[in-house]
Amino acid sequence: MDMSEYKDAFNAESEEHLQELNNSLLELEQNPGDMEHINSMFRAAHTLKGMAATMGFTTIAELTHGMEDLMDKVRKHSILLDTSIIDTLFECLDNLEALVESVGSGDEVDVSNLKHKMQKLVESSSNEEDANIESDSVKTDQEAIKESPVEVDVEVDVEVDVEFTDVENEEIGDATKNGSTIIAAKVIIDDSCVLKAARSALVVRNASNIGNIIRSIPSLNDLEDEKFDLEFTLVLATKEDMETVRSTLVKVSEIKDVLLSVIKMEDTGTEDEVEDATNTKDSASGGNTENAKKTDTVKSIQSVRVNIERLDNLMNLVGELIINKIRINQQVSELGTNVLDEALSDLDRLTNEIQTEVMESRMVPIGQIFSRFPRMVRDLAKTEEKKIDFIIEGKDIELDRTVLDEIGDPLVHLLRNSVDHGIEGPEKRIQLGKSDTGTLKLSAYRLRNSVIIEVEDDGKGMDPAILRRVAVDKGVMSRAEADKLSDSDVINLIFAPGFSGAEKVTDVSGRGVGMDAVRSKIEKLGGSVTVESEADKGSKIQLQLPLTVAIIQSLMVRLNDEVYAVPLSNVVRDVGINASDIKTIERQEVIIHREKVLPLIRLHNLLHTPTPAKDKEKLIVVVVEKMGNNIGLIVDELLGQQEVIIKTLDSNILKDTKGFAGATILGNGSVALILDIATLI
Amino acid sequence: MNEDAIESTESGMDLLQLVVFQLGEEEFGVDVMQVKEIIRMPSITRIPQAPDYVKGVINLRGKINVVINLAKRFGQDSKEIDEHSRIIVVEVDTNEIGMIVDSVSEVKRIPRSDVEPAPAIITSKISEDYLRGVGKVDDRLLILLNLEKVLTGKEVEEISAIENSSNTE
Numbered sequence: 001m002d003m004s005e006y007k008d009a010f011n012a013e014s015e016e017h018l019q020e021l022n023n024s025l026l027e028l029e030q031n032p033g034d035m036e037h038i039n040s041m042f043r044a045a046h047t048l049k050g051m052a053a054t055m056g057f058t059t060i061a062e063l064t065h066g067m068e069d070l071m072d073k074v075r076k077h078s079i080l081l082d083t084s085i086i087d088t089l090f091e092c093l094d095n096l097e098a099l100v101e102s103v104g105s106g107d108e109v110d111v112s113n114l115k116h117k118m119q120k121l122v123e124s125s126s127n128e129e130d131a132n133i134e135s136d137s138v139k140t141d142q143e144a145i146k147e148s149p150v151e152v153d154v155e156v157d158v159e160v161d162v163e164f165t166d167v168e169n170e171e172i173g174d175a176t177k178n179g180s181t182i183i184a185a186k187v188i189i190d191d192s193c194v195l196k197a198a199r200s201a202l203v204v205r206n207a208s209n210i211g212n213i214i215r216s217i218p219s220l221n222d223l224e225d226e227k228f229d230l231e232f233t234l235v236l237a238t239k240e241d242m243e244t245v246r247s248t249l250v251k252v253s254e255i256k257d258v259l260l261s262v263i264k265m266e267d268t269g270t271e272d273e274v275e276d277a278t279n280t281k282d283s284a285s286g287g288n289t290e291n292a293k294k295t296d297t298v299k300s301i302q303s304v305r306v307n308i309e310r311l312d313n314l315m316n317l318v319g320e321l322i323i324n325k326i327r328i329n330q331q332v333s334e335l336g337t338n339v340l341d342e343a344l345s346d347l348d349r350l351t352n353e354i355q356t357e358v359m360e361s362r363m364v365p366i367g368q369i370f371s372r373f374p375r376m377v378r379d380l381a382k383t384e385e386k387k388i389d390f391i392i393e394g395k396d397i398e399l400d401r402t403v404l405d406e407i408g409d410p411l412v413h414l415l416r417n418s419v420d421h422g423i424e425g426p427e428k429r430i431q432l433g434k435s436d437t438g439t440l441k442l443s444a445y446r447l448r449n450s451v452i453i454e455v456e457d458d459g460k461g462m463d464p465a466i467l468r469r470v471a472v473d474k475g476v477m478s479r480a481e482a483d484k485l486s487d488s489d490v491i492n493l494i495f496a497p498g499f500s501g502a503e504k505v506t507d508v509s510g511r512g513v514g515m516d517a518v519r520s521k522i523e524k525l526g527g528s529v530t531v532e533s534e535a536d537k538g539s540k541i542q543l544q545l546p547l548t549v550a551i552i553q554s555l556m557v558r559l560n561d562e563v564y565a566v567p568l569s570n571v572v573r574d575v576g577i578n579a580s581d582i583k584t585i586e587r588q589e590v591i592i593h594r595e596k597v598l599p600l601i602r603l604h605n606l607l608h609t610p611t612p613a614k615d616k617e618k619l620i621v622v623v624v625e626k627m628g629n630n631i632g633l634i635v636d637e638l639l640g641q642q643e644v645i646i647k648t649l650d651s652n653i654l655k656d657t658k659g660f661a662g663a664t665i666l667g668n669g670s671v672a673l674i675l676d677i678a679t680l681i
Numbered sequence: 682m683n684e685d686a687i688e689s690t691e692s693g694m695d696l697l698q699l700v701v702f703q704l705g706e707e708e709f710g711v712d713v714m715q716v717k718e719i720i721r722m723p724s725i726t727r728i729p730q731a732p733d734y735v736k737g738v739i740n741l742r743g744k745i746n747v748v749i750n751l752a753k754r755f756g757q758d759s760k761e762i763d764e765h766s767r768i769i770v771v772e773v774d775t776n777e778i779g780m781i782v783d784s785v786s787e788v789k790r791i792p793r794s795d796v797e798p799a800p801a802i803i804t805s806k807i808s809e810d811y812l813r814g815v816g817k818v819d820d821r822l823l824i825l826l827n828l829e830k831v832l833t834g835k836e837v838e839e840i841s842a843i844e845n846s847s848n849t850e
Contacts, residue, residue, distance in 0.1 A: 519742075528742035544743075562727065607729040649728075649738065651747040651776055652833050657731040663738055663745050671726040671738050671745060 006198045007103055010055055013194045014100045017044045021093055022375045025086065029378075032081045041089075042071050043192075048096070050253040051195060054202060060099045063111050066118040067092050073122055088117060090379075164215065171214050172263075175237035180211065182263040183238060183245055188231045193254040197226040202252040204234070210248050211238025230256075235263065308401065311362050312551075315402075318351075318358050319552035319646060320569050325351050331679070359400060359547070366444050366451070367395030369408050373415060373442060380419040387426050387437040388419060394444035399451050403525050403545055407453070410518040414455040414541050415442065417515075422459030422539055432536060434458065450527070451547060456540040462533040464490040471496070491531050495519045520669050525645065552646060554664075554674065556639035557622060560609050563672045565644050565664055570677040572623040572630055574638055579617050591621075591632065598623065600632045601681060606659075612636060624677050631681060646674060696790045699816065701823060702769060702782040705757055707803075709782075710789065710816055710823035717770040717777060719785050722762055736781055739768070746770060748779035754831060755807045773828045780832075789823070791816045796825060 021044045024037040031037070045064045052060035067089065073079040091114060098109045164172065172182050187203050189196055200223040207213055213220075215235040218228050238245060242260055249258045325347060332340050370392050381388040399407075423429075423438030430436050441456045467490045468482040476496050485493075497516045519529045522543055533539035554565035555574075575593060582589050582600060589600040600621065604611040621632040644664035649657075659680035660673045699710030700719070725737040725748055734753035738745050748768055752759035760766075765784035770777055799812045803824060813825040 523740065523743035525743075528744070530742075609729070647745045649745065649747070651778065652774075653735055653747055653749065653778070654728065654731055657728060657735075659730055660728070663726070665740050665743065665745070669740055670724050671740050673726065673728065673738075 006055065006195065006201075009195055009198070010051060010057075011100055011103060013051060014048060014060075014096075017048045018093060018097055018100065019371055020044045021048075021096075023371060025089055025093065026374050026378060028081070029086050035075065038071055038075050038081075042068060042075065045071065047192065047194065051198075054195070054198060054253050055103075057099070057103060059109065059111060060096060060103075062115065063092060063096060063099070066115050066122075069122050070118050079121065079124070085121060088114070088121065090375075092118070168214055171212075172237065175212065175214075178239075180237040180239050182214070183211075183236045183242070184233055184261045184263050185236060185245065185249055186231060186233045186259040186261075187249060187255060188257040188259070190254040190256040191230055193230075196228070196230075197224055199252055199254055200224075200228070200232060203249050203255065206248045206252065207234050207236055207245075210240045210245060211236045306361075311358075311401070314358050315362065315551055316553055316643075318355050320567065321351055322355065322646070362401045363398035364401050364404050365395060366397045366399050366404065366453075369404055369411065370395050370442060370444075372408070373411070376412065377415060377419060377440060380416065384419060385425060386419065386423055388423055389437050389439045391439065391441045392443070393441065397444040397446060397451055399545065400547065402551065403451075403527075406521060406525055407543070407545065410521050410543070411442070411453070411455070413515075413518050415440065418455060418457040418459065418539070422457040422461075424460055446547075447544075451545045453543040453545065454540060456538065458538040461535045461537050461539050462491055462494070462531075463535040467491065467493050491533055494531065495529070520667065523665055523669060524667060551643050552674075554642055554644045555622065556642050556672070557603075557633075557635040558637040558639055559603055559607060559635055560612070562607075562609060563639065563666065563670075564603075564607075565642075565672050565674040566622060566624065566633075566677070567661065567674065568641065570624045570626075570675075572625050574620065574622050575632075577619050577621050577632075579619055593623070593632070596630075598630055598632045600634060603633045603635055606680065624681075626677050626681055644672075644674065695793045697793050697796065697816065699789050699791065699823060699825070700769065700785065701787050701789050702767070702785045704751055704755075704782050705760065707806075708786075708821060708823050710791075710825050711769065711771065711828065712825075713788060715771045715773065715828055717772050720768050720770065720779075722766050722768065722781075739779060741770065741777075741779075744777070746777050746779050748781060749832070751780045751782055751831075755811070757806070771828055771832070773832045776832070778832050789818055791818055791823070799824065 021041050024041045024044070028034060028037040028041070045067045049061050049064035049068065052058075052064065070079070070085065070089070074081050074085065079085065095109055095111050095114055099111070102109060175182065185207070187200070189199055193199055204213065204216070204220065204223065213234055213236055216223060217233040217235075222228060223232060236245065240248075242262075246258050246260055249255065328347070329344060332344060374390055374392070377388060377390045418440050423440065424432070424434075426436035429438065439458045441454070443456070444451060444453045446452075464487040468485070471477050471482050471490075471493050472479050476493065482490070494515045497514070515529075522529050522545070525545060527543055527545040530542045530544070531539065532542075553568040555568055555571050557564050557566060577591055577593070582591050584590070585597070589602075590597050591600055592598070598621075602611055619634050620636070620638060621634055622638070623630050623632050625631075646662045646664060648662045649660060659676055661676040662674050663671050664674055666672050697710075698713040700713055700716050702709050702711070720741070723739050723741075725739050727737045728735055728747075731737075734750050736748045736750045739748055750759050759781075760783050762781070766781060767785045768779040768781055769785065770779045795817045796814045797817070799809065799815050803815065803822075804812065807824070811827055811831045813827045816823040816825055
């Protein structure tokens with residue numbers, strides 16, 4: 001069985017568990033007495049260990065095992081939870097993160113020192129009765145199971161009601177003649193299991209090692225696709241005895257139970273007989289046998305997992321739909337007819353609704369990004385020896401996934417700035433009459449059609465005088481120019497390229513990514529950044545982000561010094577041609593391309609920009625389609641394919657201007673127009 | 682054009698607060714309540730096939746704003762862009778539009794009673810439809826614009842040209 005397809009799932013799940021561990025540990029650091037957090041950490045570590053062991057990632061399993069030991073001691077109060085333990089646990093999490101990331105890359109992270117350290121901590125505990133705790137690390141999945149088995153005897157009747165096909169009946173007949181027994185194994189997966197498909201795959205693999213799988217309910221394909229609830233049944237022809245079968249199947253971790261019954265084929269039909277009901281293994285929570293009796297009814301499906309690529313596709317299609325709608329509206333208004341008014345307003349409404357629905361389906365809670373930050377802020381504060389109270393608000397606010405993906409880095413930058421340059425050290429703060437603990441607040445809220453994210457600190461703020469001086473020193477502007485600026489304009493200087501307000505460069509900041517990078521990223525998403533700051537009072541940086549974005553795939557082309565976006569949906573291909581091959585038919589330039597006459601249009605003329613030297617021999621042509629006809633557009637250069645966010649040009653002044661579907665903001669902050677082939681040509 | 686056409690400012694007093702800017706030989710005033718911001722010249726993306734007075738579009742903190750060449754809008758020659766050139770971004774009917782002006786000098790308060798209909802010397806240069814009147818400040822005349830008309834893209838020149846010709850007949 002190829003496990004590589006489960007790696008992505010493993011990584012995703014692991015990250016969730018690591019996040020949980022991080023969060024709980026942060027809480028625990030604040031409230032060392034709160035056992036709930038150590039319990040939830042223990043659970044997360046345990047699950048992670050199980051998953052890693054199943055996948056054969058022994059280092060991760062060993063490390064989590066060590067963490068469990070350590071946390072177990074803490075839980076039993078045999079070790080006092082002090083900073084050294086918390087730091088060690090944090091170190092473990094960092095290593096685990098690195099390990100999870102390196103999965104599949106073949107890189108190994110050396111954790112032997114850390115394991116040793118933990119073991120020492122565990123051994124230092126005075127509690128004698130813990131001496132028998134396995135100090136050896138977990139190597140394989142089998143051992144992972146041995147670790148804390150809770151044995152509970154259950155008596156459950158397994159009702160396997162299977163109608164076999166003729167082929168299957170034949171197989172069963174043959175197998176029986178060969179001395180095999182036909183066993184129906186009902187496998188019940190622990191309800192906390194997160195990688196059901198991986199578990200079932202392992203059970204199936206183990207089963208096929210000891211026999212021949214005749215039937216799987218649901219089918220093997222459905223098992224792979226995780227199309228089952230918490231249990232599935234395998235009908236197996238095997239020569240092994242019941243006990244071996246059970247132990248082979250149950251050794252996959254997170255399998256709650258395996259119930260076996262022998263199927264005897266008789267002339268009268270199929271009769272199932274329960275011969276055995278087996279042990280329950282429940283490692284995490286200690287034997288909840290209720291689930292074993294779960295009914296087989298299929299729950300109606302409330303949500304579906306959709307591949308992100310599919311959502312992106314849908315989004316692109318909606319973008320194109322909108323462009324088309326604009327085009328139709330434009331052309332109808334040209335015709336001056338009102339026959340289509342009703343149909344068009346329906347079309348308007350429908351496209352808007354589709355857009356809203358697609359947008360909604362892409363919304364993700366912002367907490368997914370925010371949850372990374374408490375740990376980061378803690379670590380930064382610790383290295384900088386600052387005391388910081390980090391507050392997060394508005395985790396539930398939802399944002400488009402595209403936006404969410406992009407704002408992580410800018411937020412990291414802003415938070416780092418606040419910790420590094422904003423909030424002062426404790427002594428300095430006391431001198432200034434502030435509390436020694438600085439407050440850093442990260443909040444999100446909805447404001448009409450946008451989401452506002454604020455990073456606010458009560459640190460030293462920005463001093464306009466210093467900003468002016470730095471601007472002059474860095475050559476951003478002259479002294480005279482700087483003096484002319486108002487204080488609020490001066491604060492906006494931090495967005496100027498090459499400007500960094502840091503008085504000293506530390507390892508935290510000063511990496512050359514400045515506020516200009518933050519701004520360009522946010523603006524590219526269609527958002528905006530504003531800063532408020534008062535010297536010695538603090539700074540507040542506000543990001544305004546759009547809730548929704550309309551994105552299309554475009555081919556970027558250059559004409560002289562101008563850049564235009566051609567929607568990829570219009571582009572057939574691009575070709576290089578020789579100027580000498582151009583012919584003229586009825587004053588129209590054409591070229592024979594793929595044995596067809598391809599009319600050529602010099603985009604320069606159409607867009608009123610000077611045509612480059614006529615004697616240029618090699619020309620680049622973008623072949624576009626308009627109403628089923630191919631047309632070649634001569635451009636200066638192809639700049640590549642790119643996703644662009646459409647912004648409409650909905651100004652009254654431009655209502656008679658044709659040829660453009662909108663505009664988009666490029667990475668460098670400049671505006672590029674999006675060509676609308678249908679109205680342009 | 683009478684003074685009632687000019688809305689009072691928030692001050693509630695009979696004062697109009699105007700952003701004063703220069704264009705060609707004249708001084709203009711635009712109600713501060715309509716001004717979103719005043720910026721230096723950023724890079725402007727030309728819009729081919731747009732009316733000639735449309736300079737292009739700019740990226741104003743992530744928003745795309747149309748920028749017009751005000752002098753061209755009035756059918757005058759525009760000065761070359763220099764270090765004094767500014768864009769005044771105004772909001773009209775929820776539309777934000779930037780206007781290129783030669784320079785911006787100050788913000789002035791004038792009593793509303795000092796606003797009078799534009800004299801012929803001005804209406805001969807700029808269509809009356811674009812004007813709200815003139816404000817007298819000491820010995821200066823500030824031309825007050827009717828931004829709704831200037832910026833809605835309606836081709837009032839033609840209409841007023843017809844009116845003017847019929848008046849002179």
